[in-house]
Each structure stands twice: as structure tokens, then as C-alpha cells.
Amino acid sequence: MLPQSRSLEEIVRAFRWQVPAQFNIGVEVCDRWAARDPGRLAVVAVDAAGRAHDVSYGWLRETSNRLANALAAHGIGAGDRIAILLPQMPEVAAIHVAIYKLGAVALPLATLFGTDALAYRLKNSGANALIADAQGLAKLADIRRDEPDALAGLSLVMSVDGPGDGALGFGETLARASTDFTPVDTAAADPAMMIYTSGTTGQPKGALHAHRVLIGHMPGIELPHDFFPQPGDRFWTPADWAWAGGLLDCLLPSLYCGVPVVARRFDKFDPEEAFALMAREGVRNAFIPPTALRMLRAAPSPRGRHALDLRSVGSGGEALGAETFEWGKSALGVSINEFYGQTECNLVVGSCAALGVVRAGSMGKAIPGHTVAAIDAEGRPVKPGEIGQIAVKRPDPVMFLEYWGRPEATRDKFIGDWMTTGDQGTVDDEGYFTFVGRDDDVITSSGYRIGPGEIEDCLIKHPAVALAAAIGKPDPVRTEIVKAFVVLKPGHVPGDALAGEIQSFVRTRLSAHEYPREVAFIDEMPMTTTGKVIRRLLRTRA
Structure with missing residues (x-):
């Protein structure tokens, strides 16, 4: 954890990465807490009617152990890619934990994906297993009919909604598996997850990340959420947990810190229901992307109608803008801490209202532990105020290992030791970054x-x-x-x-x-x- 300090500069001067040789995300976000207090609250699952169901770290450990054993019994092991096609629910957390403890690679897939997008990712990744729900199985059936070679690598399909259509029932399969499992002793540099880029241009690429990526994210969580965690914190995001923002800006860091996560599936984002959820479940910390924040503006006087108790709100994924920033202060009662990163190297720039590092229209400053600059085509930092390409210097624990099966694309991502983002921006003489636009x-x-x-x-x-x-x-x-x-x-x-x-x-x-x-x-x-x-x-x- 970052030390409490009066200035960002003090934290930067004192900061040193502490990445152990051996590190397993599943053990750290689940088993470590379950061993201390198995009844500790991990996930609050809220259904469409507003009913909440509490899930403990003990449940996460038992469920993930059963799943790891079931996967191993079907020949799934270290390095295999396991696709997850599910909305926000406790099972998703348990599936991630099981995959990491097995030494396999998690492949989160957004439930909004159509069949073409799913077929491309399943084929490109060579996914070995898929865990979905009934809606996901329906899409899988269409892929099997129209593009069967995309599923050539799949040896196992499971459904949380029960068996059928060639899928094993998740609950039925786990009921037969042992609750004892010895996690694989993974190195911090071993592959853990693969998240596909959002693909605003060209075909999406699979960004392969190591177990250390969670450690690399933590400073970028702690500062934009004003020295997270604090007593009483409770986290929620409307972002799909299949997105780097939902998974690595909310779910895994919260579980790592012992902070409960609120899970609620929205078929369509509803501003009124979002405010009601935050008030009803006592959400203290939220990651809300800019588009969702702009939609929230449609709900008048949220604090006058909902008992909000927000301590921190972080936002990223696209430019927030001064107008939405100013709205947040009056409507939410907090300064929205904007941050910046991308699938390949996330949360490297950010704001922190608690330190006074917050400015309308700016993404913030470089997060401790990350060397970030705006550079020219030769990899030289540009002068303050000049437009350059935002880049992050390696080595960095939050940085991706490679693009899956794309060595040339991986090499092209770098100018020397600078990982280029494809984003244009400026840095002023105080170190504040401003996003200008994609190249x-x-x-x-x-x-x-x-x-x-x-x-x-x-x-x-x-x-x-x-x-x-x-x-x-x-x-x-x-x-x-x-x-x-x-x-x-x-x-x-x-x-x-x-x-x-x-x-x-x-x-x-x-x-x-x-x-x-x-x-x-x-x-x-x-x-x-x-x-x-x-x-x-x-x-x-x-």
C-alpha cells in the first residue's frame, strides 16, 4: 500500500516496486483472505428486483477449488485458455480464481459480443474451455453452425444455467469435485489472463498479461480512489467484468484488498437504478466510465433523492471532459478522479483529489512506479505543452507480455523502451497530462x-x-x-x-x-x- 503523504512528489520519491518472484492472483485475492476469515464478505450479488445475496471468501475458495479440480479432471491445465462469457455474478469471481490457481489463462469475453466477435476471439486464442450461461450457449450454437472451425480447440463447455446443448452443468459438475486443491506455484511473470483490445481500428489483439499485472495496477487504484482501501469501503462498477476496466480497476483489486464488490447485471444501463443501487448497497467507491457518467446526468438532483455515501469516484477509458467533471462535484459530492491507461498497460496516469492532484480536463499525473511521457516519432520526450504520443517506459509490472500470436505487432508497439499507446496528448510543466485524441x-x-x-x-x-x-x-x-x-x-x-x-x-x-x-x-x-x-x-x- 502507498503511504499516506501530503504530496504526490513525496510518494514518487519513496516508491519502489515490490514484486516477488512467485505470485498467484488466485491465492492473493481469495485464499489469503479465506485462511484468515472465511466468513469475510467478498461479493454482494444484487438481482433485478434489488434483492442482495452475500458471498464470502470461504465460498470463493471452496467454489474455485472445486472448479480447478473439475477443469484438471478434463485435461485443462497450465497455459490453457479458459473463456468466460458471463455477466457480473459471484461465479465469475470464483472462475477467475480457479483459473489462476490452476496456472491457466483467463479469457474474459463481454456478454455484449455478437457471434462474429466471439468466434474471432475463440479461434484466435485457441480457447480450450468456455464457461457461459444460457444466452452464451445460444451464441455458441450459432457459431458451431456457421463457423465450426472457430471452436476447434474447445474440449470443454460448461453452463451456469445447467447442462444442455453439449455443455456440462456448472453446479452439477462442481458438486462432484473435491474442495481441496493445491494451487500451482506460479511465477509473477507467468501468463495469467488475456484481454482483447477494444478494436476501434482493425482486428482486436489479445493482450497477454502476467500475474504481476495485479501488483502493477495497485498504485493506480489506491491514488484515484483517495488512498484505497479505507475502513467501510465497498466497490461497484457498471463496467463489464470482461473489460480490463471492470476486472482490473474494480473486481480483482477490491478482492485483493479485502473490500466487498457489488455485482449487478444491467441489460441496459439505467441512471435511476444505478443511483438507487449505490444508495441501497452503501457503495463507497465507484469506477464509472465517462459515457455512463454522462448518462447519469439525465437523473436530476441525485443526492436530493438518493442517500449516496460515495467516498471516491474514478473514471477512465475515454476523455472525461471539464463539463462532466464539474457536474460530478455538485451532483455526486466528490471530485471525479480521472485516470488513464489502456488494455496493454493500464492505470499509469491518474488524479487524486486527496492530494490536490486533480484538474478539470486533465487525466492527472504519472502514477508512482510508472514512467510516462509524450514522445515524438524518434522516442524523445516533447517539450511541455507540445503534442506527442503518450508512451510508457519498460520494464513495468502492469505492462503486457505480448500480443497473442502477433510478434510483429508486439515489436511495433515499442519505440526503443517506450511502449506507445497510439494516443496523442500533452504534458504541462507541472506534469499534468491532457488527452488530445487517438493518432x-x-x-x-x-x-x-x-x-x-x-x-x-x-x-x-x-x-x-x-x-x-x-x-x-x-x-x-x-x-x-x-x-x-x-x-x-x-x-x-x-x-x-x-x-x-x-x-x-x-x-x-x-x-x-x-x-x-x-x-x-x-x-x-x-x-x-x-x-x-x-x-x-x-x-x-x-
Whole structure:
């Protein structure tokens, strides 16, 4: 744990990584706590009716041991990839623990994935086993019919909803397995999980991570959650636990620290229900992606209608924006601590309101233990305020091992010892990072380089705008012009008059070269499963 301190600089000076040679995520997030206090609360599972069911660390240990034995009995072992296609539920936590204790590799898959996305990941990873529910089995049946070779590596399928369609029943199988299991003594550098990139451009790549990735995440959890953990902490995120944000920004760090996690499946994110859940279950810490925060703004006076007791709110995955940051302070009663990272190297920049390291429109400063800079094409840090590519220096325990089966892509990710992110940003003379945009998102217009984030932040300040995205549209005179795609709030009618009003709104608040010269109204914003706008799809519609 990071020491309490009066300044980030003091923490940075004193910080040293302590990564043991041997480390197993499953043992550390489950068995260590179960040995001390098997009745300690681990997960609070909330159903659609609001009923809560408590799950202990003892249950996690017993269930994960049974599953590890069952998997081993079917020939699944160290290094094998085990896919998890399930929503937030206690079984997901137990499955992860079992996989790590077995020395296998967890392959979390988002429940929102369609059959094409699932088939690609199952085939590319060579997954050996899959654990799903009835909905997941239905998708698997479609894949088996349309693309059977994608499932060639699967030797075992289990369903938490019982046997059928070629799947073994999860509960029935575990009931026959022993509760005693000796975890594999994994090295900290051994593979533990593979998370596919969100794929805003090109085919997703499997980022393979070692067991040490959990240690590498902890400073980036502790600071943005204002010296997490504190007595009484209780964590929740609406993010799918299959996403790096849900798994490594919430579930595993919380269990590692002995902090209960609230699990609740939302078929569709509901702002009112989200506030009610946080109040009812006493959520103290939340990781809420920017898109979800913007949706929460639709619920008026949340603190006036819900007994919220939030201590910390962290947000990342895309730019938060000054407007949402300011809304958070008044509506939630806390400063939203923005942080930054990506699937390959997460939580390397962040904010900490407890230390005064928080600024509207900024992602924060480099987290202790991580060397982060904005660099040029030769790998040299740029001057303060200049735009460069955000990069992280190796070695770093949070950094991925490799892209699965893609050695060239792995090599191309680096300039020397700098792992490049593909994100453009600036660093000021105080060390604050500001996100400008993806390499392919930055708009070049009339000689200006324009980041879409500032434009989008301005757009959502307009009272008619619910969601917005800005892209560059090719233009023979200006190289590109700014085009905005807008989802309107209920009660507003699209039309030329409103488009002109929105254009004037941005022009008067930003500048003549940044305002959108075209505005398109759309019903739904194309997004990845992690809530990031898929700009390449918008470009095809420009």
C-alpha cells in the first residue's frame, strides 16, 4: 500500500516496486483472505428486483477449488485458455480464481459480443474451455453452425444455467469435485489472463498479461480512489467484468484488498437504478466510465433523492471532459478522479483529489512506479505543452507480455523502451497530462491540429445534446473540416435550425477553426463494448 503523504512528489520519491518472484492472483485475492476469515464478505450479488445475496471468501475458495479440480479432471491445465462469457455474478469471481490457481489463462469475453466477435476471439486464442450461461450457449450454437472451425480447440463447455446443448452443468459438475486443491506455484511473470483490445481500428489483439499485472495496477487504484482501501469501503462498477476496466480497476483489486464488490447485471444501463443501487448497497467507491457518467446526468438532483455515501469516484477509458467533471462535484459530492491507461498497460496516469492532484480536463499525473511521457516519432520526450504520443517506459509490472500470436505487432508497439499507446496528448510543466485524441482521431484543419475531446466536451454542454462525437471529414481546401455527430436528448427535434444553433454554440465557446462545419443527428452512437466511440464507423458516414 502507498503511504499516506501530503504530496504526490513525496510518494514518487519513496516508491519502489515490490514484486516477488512467485505470485498467484488466485491465492492473493481469495485464499489469503479465506485462511484468515472465511466468513469475510467478498461479493454482494444484487438481482433485478434489488434483492442482495452475500458471498464470502470461504465460498470463493471452496467454489474455485472445486472448479480447478473439475477443469484438471478434463485435461485443462497450465497455459490453457479458459473463456468466460458471463455477466457480473459471484461465479465469475470464483472462475477467475480457479483459473489462476490452476496456472491457466483467463479469457474474459463481454456478454455484449455478437457471434462474429466471439468466434474471432475463440479461434484466435485457441480457447480450450468456455464457461457461459444460457444466452452464451445460444451464441455458441450459432457459431458451431456457421463457423465450426472457430471452436476447434474447445474440449470443454460448461453452463451456469445447467447442462444442455453439449455443455456440462456448472453446479452439477462442481458438486462432484473435491474442495481441496493445491494451487500451482506460479511465477509473477507467468501468463495469467488475456484481454482483447477494444478494436476501434482493425482486428482486436489479445493482450497477454502476467500475474504481476495485479501488483502493477495497485498504485493506480489506491491514488484515484483517495488512498484505497479505507475502513467501510465497498466497490461497484457498471463496467463489464470482461473489460480490463471492470476486472482490473474494480473486481480483482477490491478482492485483493479485502473490500466487498457489488455485482449487478444491467441489460441496459439505467441512471435511476444505478443511483438507487449505490444508495441501497452503501457503495463507497465507484469506477464509472465517462459515457455512463454522462448518462447519469439525465437523473436530476441525485443526492436530493438518493442517500449516496460515495467516498471516491474514478473514471477512465475515454476523455472525461471539464463539463462532466464539474457536474460530478455538485451532483455526486466528490471530485471525479480521472485516470488513464489502456488494455496493454493500464492505470499509469491518474488524479487524486486527496492530494490536490486533480484538474478539470486533465487525466492527472504519472502514477508512482510508472514512467510516462509524450514522445515524438524518434522516442524523445516533447517539450511541455507540445503534442506527442503518450508512451510508457519498460520494464513495468502492469505492462503486457505480448500480443497473442502477433510478434510483429508486439515489436511495433515499442519505440526503443517506450511502449506507445497510439494516443496523442500533452504534458504541462507541472506534469499534468491532457488527452488530445487517438493518432487517427486528431483532426488537421487549415493547418491546425484539433483534438476531438474539447469539441465533444463543448457539444454536450448544449442543452439539447445527450451524446456527441467529432471527426475530421476530408476537405479539398482545409484538408479536413470538423463534423459532429449528435444524439439529442428526448424532446428535441433535429433540423437545420438546431444544427445552426449548435454550431454557433461551439464557435462562440471555442474558436472559428474548431466549431463543427457540419452537424449530423443520429439515433444511436456507435460504441465498443467498453463505451468508446467507434470513430471509423462515423468516418464512413461523413
